[in-house]
Amino acid sequence: MTIRVARSACALLSFVSPVALAAQSAPIRSTIARTPGAWTDTARTPTERADALAKAMTQAEKLAYVHGFFPPMAKPQAPDMIPSAGYVPGVPRLGIPTLRESDASLGVANQVEQRKGDVATALPASLATAASFDPDIAYAGGAMAGAEARAKTFNVLLAGGVNLTRDAWNGRNFEYLGEDPLLTGIMGGASIRGVQSNHIVSTIKHFVLNSQETGRAILDARIDRTALRESDLLAFEIAIAEGKPGSVMCAYNRIDGDYACENKFLLTDVLRGDWKYPGFVMSDWGAVHSTEKAANAGLDQESGQELDSKIFFGKPLVDAIAAGRVSTARLDEMVHRILTGVIASGLYDDPTPAAAQTIDYAAHAEIAQRAAEAGIVLLKNTGDVLPLAKTARSIVVIGGHADVGVLSGGGSSQVRSVGGIPIEIPLKSGAAASFARITYHASSPLRAIQALASKAKVSFVDGRDPAAAATAARGADIAIVFATHWQTEAQDTPSLSLPDGQDAVIDAVAASNRHTVVVLETGGPVLMPWVDRVPAIVEAWYPGQRGGEAIARVLFGDIDASGRLPISFPRTIDQLPRPRPVESPNGSTKNDASANAGAGDAAALAAYPVTYQEGADVGYRWYATRKDRPLFPFGYGLSYAKMRIAKARFVGGTAASVTFEVTNQGTRAGTVIPQLYATLPDGGAPRLVGWARRSLPAGATATVTISADPRILARWRERGWQVAGGAYTLTLATDADHPVASGKVTLDGRSLQSARAALDTQ
Ligand code: BGC
Numbered sequence: 001m002t003i004r005v006a007r008s009a010c011a012l013l014s015f016v017s018p019v020a021l022a023a024q025s026a027p028i029r030s031t032i033a034r035t036p037g038a039w040t041d042t043a044r045t046p047t048e049r050a051d052a053l054a055k056a057m058t059q060a061e062k063l064a065y066v067h068g069f070f071p072p073m074a075k076p077q078a079p080d081m082i083p084s085a086g087y088v089p090g091v092p093r094l095g096i097p098t099l100r101e102s103d104a105s106l107g108v109a110n111q112v113e114q115r116k117g118d119v120a121t122a123l124p125a126s127l128a129t130a131a132s133f134d135p136d137i138a139y140a141g142g143a144m145a146g147a148e149a150r151a152k153t154f155n156v157l158l159a160g161g162v163n164l165t166r167d168a169w170n171g172r173n174f175e176y177l178g179e180d181p182l183l184t185g186i187m188g189g190a191s192i193r194g195v196q197s198n199h200i201v202s203t204i205k206h207f208v209l210n211s212q213e214t215g216r217a218i219l220d221a222r223i224d225r226t227a228l229r230e231s232d233l234l235a236f237e238i239a240i241a242e243g244k245p246g247s248v249m250c251a252y253n254r255i256d257g258d259y260a261c262e263n264k265f266l267l268t269d270v271l272r273g274d275w276k277y278p279g280f281v282m283s284d285w286g287a288v289h290s291t292e293k294a295a296n297a298g299l300d301q302e303s304g305q306e307l308d309s310k311i312f313f314g315k316p317l318v319d320a321i322a323a324g325r326v327s328t329a330r331l332d333e334m335v336h337r338i339l340t341g342v343i344a345s346g347l348y349d350d351p352t353p354a355a356a357q358t359i360d361y362a363a364h365a366e367i368a369q370r371a372a373e374a375g376i377v378l379l380k381n382t383g384d385v386l387p388l389a390k391t392a393r394s395i396v397v398i399g400g401h402a403d404v405g406v407l408s409g410g411g412s413s414q415v416r417s418v419g420g421i422p423i424e425i426p427l428k429s430g431a432a433a434s435f436a437r438i439t440y441h442a443s444s445p446l447r448a449i450q451a452l453a454s455k456a457k458v459s460f461v462d463g464r465d466p467a468a469a470a471t472a473a474r475g476a477d478i479a480i481v482f483a484t485h486w487q488t489e490a491q492d493t494p495s496l497s498l499p500d501g502q503d504a505v506i507d508a509v510a511a512s513n514r515h516t517v518v519v520l521e522t523g524g525p526v527l528m529p530w531v532d533r534v535p536a537i538v539e540a541w542y543p544g545q546r547g548g549e550a551i552a553r554v555l556f557g558d559i560d561a562s563g564r565l566p567i568s569f570p571r572t573i574d575q576l577p578r579p580r581p582v583e584s585p586n587g588s589t590k591n592d593a594s595a596n597a598g599a600g601d602a603a604a605l606a607a608y609p610v611t612y613q614e615g616a617d618v619g620y621r622w623y624a625t626r627k628d629r630p631l632f633p634f635g636y637g638l639s640y641a642k643m644r645i646a647k648a649r650f651v652g653g654t655a656a657s658v659t660f661e662v663t664n665q666g667t668r669a670g671t672v673i674p675q676l677y678a679t680l681p682d683g684g685a686p687r688l689v690g691w692a693r694r695s696l697p698a699g700a701t702a703t704v705t706i707s708a709d710p711r712i713l714a715r716w717r718e719r720g721w722q723v724a725g726g727a728y729t730l731t732l733a734t735d736a737d738h739p740v741a742s743g744k745v746t747l748d749g750r751s752l753q754s755a756r757a758a759l760d761t762q
Pocket of ligand 1: 206
């Protein structure tokens, strides 16, 4: 069974969800009817309670809790099953909840409208949230998605995507948080904390190195282990420490030969041994390939079992235990870890309601809009074309379907947004065809622009014809071109160029109007051959269901442009570590069904190695090691305010930090995101070790301190993390490429643990 076929099954369902129908009904309180025991004693730790609970379960109950259904394909259907990603029946007599799983990277997902009429609030792309550099924004988005999930009776959210962007080509970059382990870890952790503030479980995913979509089920990621510790694993380590997710989702791919979901080094040595992670490991959907190898390596729960080539944790696990190939102690541990996640998140004591509750969609739309606004990045603003004057007499808006909505990314994260879907285009082919459609949220930038420039004549041309666009632009005060680049799970992008002749439209418009603004709706970097010919460029990402309003507010300066790039934008593809679109083993750049197959087919295909020769030097560090400069660097973004950073004082000793003054010398309020980078005593590329986000009124000065996070100052040594003693170069900068001040400090050598303690006592 391939994912392609399986996903088609959900597309065919025309199911009217009781949840959707009841979505506006009165709140229903859940009641807990469970046998009391040590497990109900909230004075005990989650581990102690899970111990007691696991002991009270029968062997059959334990075996049933370690594998879950994919509801669209499950037979028979349980009465309370609704189409979504997963369902694991609970044990009511002990109060062990049925796990009801939904995707939720950007809000509660409802791909291909498998639950007819069930809408949810669509956040902007995670990459946009990362661009805010604001953990509070990430937390608020997670808390909102978690609240909606809970109200829809879901209690496990498949959220928390923290894979680092190693390839600009990766079709899922929009679902992740960029290329830096610290930014990713902090923002990912905050979002998970937000989800779990609703007393439900969040995952963190995809553990690890699912860095491309092409051939994801057969890809064998090859990387030096120390480099892995200091990059992708570090992002997970930080996010897990910050967010304490109840569950980790292991990835599709192999790492150094072993599948992620049967990789002992990852699941046992690192996750449990080094990180002391107490929660459970669930598989990605269709990512299990064995019974005893997976169970003994540390996989605790097989997800969406119908998508695997067979059910590995059902009868085969019973047999493996009977034959002693998997110990009963290991089964106990699997169950114990699931229960620990369930108890520690608060779900056990505060179960989700049996029927749907009312959702305050209006309040949630505001959260989505704040996130979109905070993540919009002003890339270029020559001659202060922006912010636009509200007194403009004529504005022409061109392309990108800006008359009706904003683009979203595709795949399992797809939210069916409140407000509607004005455009939905099915795919004719490719691995994503069965579960992704090119989808726009109904948030019209055109209407939002008109609302803010009520005296202007605002017109729209669709941008299909460069000459017509140029003619319309010629007579206008301002021309705004909306350019889109769609990306989706299950397919990498075949090109970083804007598709469908949009470059030609931008060139034609810029040639006929000096006041041309390009607004990009993309899931990552795109090439900009016209960059020198366009005075103003705004990166709005996939901005979610209030994206139109957010873009308009930034264009008119109702709020500052405050986002910063969480990802480098190359000038040419030759600058990238893998400068060509990734190829699947059969030579195609597309992630065709065979390269994305489930276990049975995948096993038949030869392993597909991809070597990450850049090691830990991901993104901006890759450019630094090569002494190369991207078009727009990591951390970059302009503000409408004129911020001046001065009087930097760098401090070393037991912990590293910088203190400085920032003054808003402009005439409008603005936001500044100064960043601290460190070069370690043994050299190498500078690393982001901290940042601050401050909003200042015009004329104001603030004193700011940024402490260097010891987790990034440390290097992985055989026996663990070590902050080396010696001279560190600290650089205060506005982005990875633009230093403001730098200084050398000496740090005492110590273990990471003691370096963190030193920081805490500062
Ligand atoms: C994706 C996961 C997702 C799961 C369930 C997989 O294809 O990789 O991110 O959570 O499906 O829908």
